[in-house]
Structures are given as structure tokens and as C-alpha cells.
Amino acid sequence: MLKFSKDHEWVRVEGGIATVGITDHAQNALGDVVFVDLPEPGRVVSVGEACSVVESVKAASDVYAPVAGRVVESNAALVDNPATINQDPAGEGWFFKIELDGALPDDLMDADAYARFVESL
Amino acid sequence: MTDTLLETPLAALHRELGGRMVPFAGYAMPVQYTPGIMAEHVHCRTAAALFDVSHMGQAELVGEGAAAALEKLTPADVQGLKPGRQRYGLLLNETGGIIDDFMVANLGDRLFLVVNASRKHIDLPLIESVLPAGVTLRAMPDRALIALQGPGAVAAIAGLFPGIDALSFMGVWQGDGLVVSRSGYTGEDGVEISVPAEAAEALAKRLLALPGVMPAGLGARDSLRLEAGLCLYGNDIDETTSPVEANLVWSMGKRRRMAWDFPGAARIRDELDNGAKRLRVGIRPEGRQPARQHTEVHAGGAAVGEITSGGFGPSVNGPVAMGYVARGQAADGTPLELMVRGKALAANVAPLPFHPHRYAR
Structure with missing residues (x-):
């Protein structure tokens, strides 16, 4: 199941684990990513909590936890190759995985709703 | 906000080239084109990049004593500036703070000034206020400014305007309605070209058609000048910083x-x-x-x-x-x-x- 947040994160839920990354729209808006700071595994996050930082040549942006739970893994490969976030945002460019605590927030969108949301910006 | 932004004479060209427009100093300016800041930056260091800097203020100072008048506001040696030469200077307030930084060129019969977009509304009235009878300041909003920067820049433009390649750093060339100085804001060799607004788009297109020339936006301009250690007014210098503090x-x-x-x-x-x-x-x-x-x-x-x-x-x-x-x-x-x-x-x-x-x- 693939969902999207208003903060331009995608969430793929498989077996109680949510993998989170930023959308193609987000990476395109950021431009060339040069640095990423990822959450430590074990950290407990709530919905909307800033838990990662992504920096492009021009600017720094927070990445928020789109779901609540415990971080179980961060994508360490991004630290040495942050450009992966630009090249494959929906795949190899994933940021972190969260073991879900409770239901998904209601305001997460499906792909069509997110496309309409981006269109409306 | 967007509807109040000013546009440069190259606005239509930026859209045609896929420029991502952002507000800067009251203007809609391209922060980058499709290749992105990183690629545009590297291209400027290795070939030639074209920047629209028409938002900057251009003005002429004409009349007997123009250089001495400008020296009332700046510690730069304006009177000693030879015809065909350009110099960097600072406008200072009474407490030694920097009102703006600027370029001044001696065009023989007049001085040519380039000041920051964000400060032109302050600089030009200030300069006007110190002028003696017989010296006049003429703002030139009817001119565009194009920077062509990079190791390939001068060879490229000299193909169109022979003689520009003979300039030394901070030398100034005039011809075909253009004022071209061998200077810039990237740390690379290159030129800045003042051109009448109505001729700007055609000139930009001719330059972009030259081998090795690509457009670059304000994002690359900022990373280039930062690597080159050059000050950005409002960030690195302002009315509180002195030339000594700023290492200028x-x-x-x-x-x-x-x-x-x-x-x-x-x-x-x-x-x-x-x-x-x-x-x-x-x-x-x-x-x-x-x-x-x-x-x-x-x-x-x-x-x-x-x-x-x-x-x-x-x-x-x-x-x-x-x-x-x-x-x-x-x-x-x-x-x-x-x-x-x-x-x-x-x-x-x-x-x-x-x-x-x-x-x-």
C-alpha cells in the first residue's frame, strides 16, 4: 500500500513496517541533494515530527515522520551517495523504516489524490 | 506577491529555456534551469555560463567633477581610474558601514555604475544628493545586463565582437551599443555586458548559440561567488560592517x-x-x-x-x-x-x- 503526505513524503506499508521517502516532486523542488541526516534506529517518532534533514546546494529541509512508531532502519547508503535521492526517490532513495504504532493517519493520500494535490500547488 | 514582481527584458527567454522563476530583490529571476544548480555551476567552471543580471542597477554619471563627486561617498580611487578601466568600490555611511558595493567604469566622457538590485533605490538618490551643479546622474532602467562567465566565455564572445579578447581583467570595451567589462562574480574569467533592453534577448540568443555556452541561474551564481570568496550585499556586508571588518x-x-x-x-x-x-x-x-x-x-x-x-x-x-x-x-x-x-x-x-x-x- 502506497500513500503520500502533504509534506511530499511517500509511505509504503508492508507487514506493519512503513518505508518512507520523499516524492519525485519533492526531490525536483529541492534540487541536487548534497547531504542527508537520518534518524537513529530505535527512535520513537510521532506523526509530523521532524526526524530527518535533507540539504540541497541551495537549502535545507526537514523530513517529517508521516506515521507514528519506532524507527527500525535508516538508509545508510544515502550518507555517502545523497544524490540517490534525486536519481531514484521512490526506490533506492528511501530514507527510513518505521514499525507502525497504531493506524495510518487519515489525511494520507493515495497516488491520484497526491497528484491532484501537487497539481493544485 | 507574484503579480507585483518586476521582470527583466529576458523574462520570456527564461520561460522558453525552462527557468525556474523565484522572487529576488523584487524581480522574478531564474534560480536554475532544467540541468540544475550543480550542473550549471560546474559548466561555468569548465566552459561558459550565461547569467541574466539585469535586475542590477545601471547608471551614468556625467559632467565635470563626476569622479570627485562620487568620492564623497566612497573610499575608492575614482579620480585615478583611467579611461577604459573598471574598479570595485564601496559606498559608506558616516559610521563607516557599507551602504552598497558597486562597479564603476571610466567610459572616457562619463562614469558607468553598476549597483545591487536590492540597493539601487537607496544608492541612486544618495549619489544624486551629493552632486554639484553640472554633474548629473542618469539611471538606466532601459538597459539589460548579461554576464558570460567561464574559461570559454571570452573566446566565445570575441567571435561575435573581435577585440573583447584583448581586454585585461577589469578592462572595458564599447561598441555596437554595448558596454562590456572583463569582470564578473564567479571567480572565473568572463565579461559583463550592458545592452539596450530591446536588443537583450537577441544578444542572449546569439551568445547561447555559441559552442559551450549554457544558461545558468541565480543558484549557481550564488555557489560560484561563495566559492570565489566574493561578498553578497545583505549577507556578508551591510550598513553595520566596515571595509576593515569585511576584509575589503x-x-x-x-x-x-x-x-x-x-x-x-x-x-x-x-x-x-x-x-x-x-x-x-x-x-x-x-x-x-x-x-x-x-x-x-x-x-x-x-x-x-x-x-x-x-x-x-x-x-x-x-x-x-x-x-x-x-x-x-x-x-x-x-x-x-x-x-x-x-x-x-x-x-x-x-x-x-x-x-x-x-x-x-
Whole structure:
């Protein structure tokens, strides 16, 4: 199941684990990513909590936890190759995985709703 | 906001080229084109990049005594500037703070000025206010300004306008309605071209058609100038910073430093004799994380200054910054801590520029 947040994160839920990354729209808006700071595994996050930082040549942006739970893994490969976030945002460019605590927030969108949301910006 | 933004004569061309337009100093300006800041930056360092800088203020100062009049506001040696030469200068307030930085060229029968977009509404009335009878200032909103920068820039434009390649750094060429100076804001060889607004788009298209020339936006312009150690008005210099603090004493004329006949001379003289409290320095964060403008700078746990410009340097392949630190912490190699998101990021004072200048000599 693939969902999207208003903060331009995608969430793929498989077996109680949510993998989170930023959308193609987000990476395109950021431009060339040069640095990423990822959450430590074990950290407990709530919905909307800033838990990662992504920096492009021009600017720094927070990445928020789109779901609540415990971080179980961060994508360490991004630290040495942050450009992966630009090249494959929906795949190899994933940021972190969260073991879900409770239901998904209601305001997460499906792909069509997110496309309409981006269109409306 | 968007509907109140001004446009440059190249606005239609930016859209045609896929420019991503952002507000800057009241203008809609391209921050980047499709290739992105990194690619545009690297292209400028290796070939030639075309920048629209038409938002900047252009003006002419005409009449007997024009240079002496301008010297009432700046410690630059304007009277000693030879025809066909350009010079960098600072407009100072009575307390030695920097009102703006500017370029002045001697065009023989007049002076040609380029000032910052964000300051032109302050600079031009100020200059007007010190002019004697017979000297007039003419703002030139009817002209565009195009920068062509990079190791291939001069060879490219000289194919269209032979003679430009004979200029030395800060030399000025006039012809076909253009004023071309061999200067720029990237640390690379190149030119800045003042062109009548109605001829700007055609000229830009001719330049873009030359081999090796690509458009670049304000994003690359900012990372290029930061690597080159060049100040951005409003970030690195403002009405509180003096030329001594900003490490821009070289822009003050020798004659002026004998006569002390410019605004703020008392403060500047005191700082030259006794040392300024703070100094602008280069700062290299360790690791990969950039430290941005307004980041607090600590040394040994105590606050000693602030980052005024910071980001990622594509040619340095690492984070680079400039800022002000207390004089005691300004020596190259001094260890610093940058307070980024509540964490202390290790950094060192580093010599400027971060990337060597490659101006024509």
C-alpha cells in the first residue's frame, strides 16, 4: 500500500513496517541533494515530527515522520551517495523504516489524490 | 506577491529555456534551469555560463567633477581610474558601514555604475544628493545586463565582437551599443555586458548559440561567488560592517587612505590602527553538512560570530561558508564549532577563495 503526505513524503506499508521517502516532486523542488541526516534506529517518532534533514546546494529541509512508531532502519547508503535521492526517490532513495504504532493517519493520500494535490500547488 | 514582481527584458527567454522563476530583490529571476544548480555551476567552471543580471542597477554619471563627486561617498580611487578601466568600490555611511558595493567604469566622457538590485533605490538618490551643479546622474532602467562567465566565455564572445579578447581583467570595451567589462562574480574569467533592453534577448540568443555556452541561474551564481570568496550585499556586508571588518580594504585607494576624506574615515582609521573587533573569514565545515546563513559560530564553547553565507560548493565538493568571527579567532586553521540544529558541527577558519580565481591578467 502506497500513500503520500502533504509534506511530499511517500509511505509504503508492508507487514506493519512503513518505508518512507520523499516524492519525485519533492526531490525536483529541492534540487541536487548534497547531504542527508537520518534518524537513529530505535527512535520513537510521532506523526509530523521532524526526524530527518535533507540539504540541497541551495537549502535545507526537514523530513517529517508521516506515521507514528519506532524507527527500525535508516538508509545508510544515502550518507555517502545523497544524490540517490534525486536519481531514484521512490526506490533506492528511501530514507527510513518505521514499525507502525497504531493506524495510518487519515489525511494520507493515495497516488491520484497526491497528484491532484501537487497539481493544485 | 507574484503579480507585483518586476521582470527583466529576458523574462520570456527564461520561460522558453525552462527557468525556474523565484522572487529576488523584487524581480522574478531564474534560480536554475532544467540541468540544475550543480550542473550549471560546474559548466561555468569548465566552459561558459550565461547569467541574466539585469535586475542590477545601471547608471551614468556625467559632467565635470563626476569622479570627485562620487568620492564623497566612497573610499575608492575614482579620480585615478583611467579611461577604459573598471574598479570595485564601496559606498559608506558616516559610521563607516557599507551602504552598497558597486562597479564603476571610466567610459572616457562619463562614469558607468553598476549597483545591487536590492540597493539601487537607496544608492541612486544618495549619489544624486551629493552632486554639484553640472554633474548629473542618469539611471538606466532601459538597459539589460548579461554576464558570460567561464574559461570559454571570452573566446566565445570575441567571435561575435573581435577585440573583447584583448581586454585585461577589469578592462572595458564599447561598441555596437554595448558596454562590456572583463569582470564578473564567479571567480572565473568572463565579461559583463550592458545592452539596450530591446536588443537583450537577441544578444542572449546569439551568445547561447555559441559552442559551450549554457544558461545558468541565480543558484549557481550564488555557489560560484561563495566559492570565489566574493561578498553578497545583505549577507556578508551591510550598513553595520566596515571595509576593515569585511576584509575589503584593498578596494580603498592609497590616496584616499592618506587623505582620510571619505565617510566613516575615523572608524576605519581606528580599525586599521588598532584592529577590528570582528573579521570576515572563510569557514570550512568538516564532513558534508552545510552550515547556512545566520548559523551561530562558537570557539571553545563561547559564541564568537555568525555565518553570513553558507552552502555546498560543487567545485570544492564540500560545504563552504563565510562569516564574521572575533579577531582572536580569525587566523587560518582556527577550530570553530557551528551550531547547526542544536548540534555543534566542527569547522575551521580557511583561506579565501575556496576555489582559485582564474581572472585574465
